Amino acid sequence: MAGIGFMGRVHSFAWKNAASLFGTDDIDLVAVAGGPDDSEEAVRSFARRWGWSTPVYRVQDLIDAPVDVIDVCTPNDSHEFISVAALRAGRHVLCEKPMSNSLGGAERMAAAASAAAERGVHASIGFVYRRVPAVTLAKQLMDQGELGDVLLVSARFLQDVRLDPHRPDTWRASKKVAGSGVIGDLGAHLVDLVAHLTGEMPTMSSTMTAPYPRRGAHDPAVLSSETEDIAVCSGSLASGALVEMRMSRVAVSRKVDLGIDVYGSRGRISFELQRPGELVFVQGADGLQGVVERTILVTERTHPYQEMWWEPGQPVGYGSAHVHQVGDFAAAIRAGRAPTPSFEDGLRVQRVLERMIVDGQG
Numbered sequence: 001m002a003g004i005g006f007m008g009r010v011h012s013f014a015w016k017n018a019a020s021l022f023g024t025d026d027i028d029l030v031a032v033a034g035g036p037d038d039s040e041e042a043v044r045s046f047a048r049r050w051g052w053s054t055p056v057y058r059v060q061d062l063i064d065a066p067v068d069v070i071d072v073c074t075p076n077d078s079h080e081f082i083s084v085a086a087l088r089a090g091r092h093v094l095c096e097k098p099m100s101n102s103l104g105g106a107e108r109m110a111a112a113a114s115a116a117a118e119r120g121v122h123a124s125i126g127f128v129y130r131r132v133p134a135v136t137l138a139k140q141l142m143d144q145g146e147l148g149d150v151l152l153v154s155a156r157f158l159q160d161v162r163l164d165p166h167r168p169d170t171w172r173a174s175k176k177v178a179g180s181g182v183i184g185d186l187g188a189h190l191v192d193l194v195a196h197l198t199g200e201m202p203t204m205s206s207t208m209t210a211p212y213p214r215r216g217a218h219d220p221a222v223l224s225s226e227t228e229d230i231a232v233c234s235g236s237l238a239s240g241a242l243v244e245m246r247m248s249r250v251a252v253s254r255k256v257d258l259g260i261d262v263y264g265s266r267g268r269i270s271f272e273l274q275r276p277g278e279l280v281f282v283q284g285a286d287g288l289q290g291v292v293e294r295t296i297l298v299t300e301r302t303h304p305y306q307e308m309w310w311e312p313g314q315p316v317g318y319g320s321a322h323v324h325q326v327g328d329f330a331a332a333i334r335a336g337r338a339p340t341p342s343f344e345d346g347l348r349v350q351r352v353l354e355r356m357i358v359d360g361q362g
Contacts, residue, residue, distance in 0.1 A: 101179020
């Protein structure tokens with residue numbers, strides 16, 4: 001694994017637990033590398049804490065290590081270099097989103113993945129919210145046609161992590177490293193969820209802003225925020241359904257307010273990440289006549305992923321979804337199947353994000 005920050009911790013938790021919960025062969029955590037700003041002691045400490053056998057201090061050493069899979073959890077600007085090098089070296093790749101900080105980078109990554117697939121080497125992009133049981137159930141219901149024709153999709157991802165204008169900035173404020181702000185950080189998940197649930201990639205335009213362009217940064221390399229913190233986007237699907245998205249990292253009291261509502265001609269589904277074990281499912285083929293609203297507790301053994309977890313009634317959430325992600329990924333690799341979502345899926349999302357960013361800057 002490359003990366004020892006927040007996502008590195010989450011993915012380490014997932015890899016440590018996937019084998020036991022999925023009932024597969026052991027997964028060996030062979031080597032972990034930090035980024036260029038991480039000290040050797042920080043990498044050693046991370047490896048000890050999370051059970052990685054060998055701390056390494058250069059990404060190339062990680063690519064050269066005797067491993068089957070490389071998991072990329074570094075900042076956006078290094079996704080392309082690590083993923084492409086790993087694929088060319090014959091390593092399967094799981095890469096965090098957004099796929100790249102540029103459309104060109106995503107195109108080169110997808111091309112490398114396509115070439116590697118011909119040799120039986122596969123790549124996947126980390127759109128983890130697909131793996132929340134309630135979202136997976138929503139996908140099943142939509143694929144069965146329970147909502148009829150999709151008319152409107154409303155999605156939001158709101159946080160307050162950058163609300164304090166005096167908070168020191170991180171690499172996410174750098175356009176060179178991050179590529180974009182809230183659109184790539186949070187909007188990538190929304191675009192993927194809309195495409196995943198509806199089966200159609202949306203066409204979107206956006207308006208965006210950075211309300212606190214200058215912050216009290218202690219890092220002299222980051223003197224001002226170059227990326228957006230708020231974006232409001234609108235668009236449509238090829239079928240004619242309308243799509244709206246709202247995303248913010250400066251939304252008061254919102255921590256991880258991820259939600260999606262899909263309105264169809266015969267029903268509606270609604271999901272909120274803060275209630276991970278619930279899916280609201282509304283059926284009503286006759287308009288207001290005979291409408292039935294149900295809140296499904298997605299905790300039964302028959303529900304997606306639940307047979308490997310707790311007793312019925314106990315919900316699973318964010319960390320569990322990452323376990324599902326790497327478990328599905330490992331199972332696909334062992335079976336010689338291409339895991340999903342693919343780098344091609346990531347590229348399609350990147351194209352939508354690029355249009356949103358260009359529109360917002362215009």
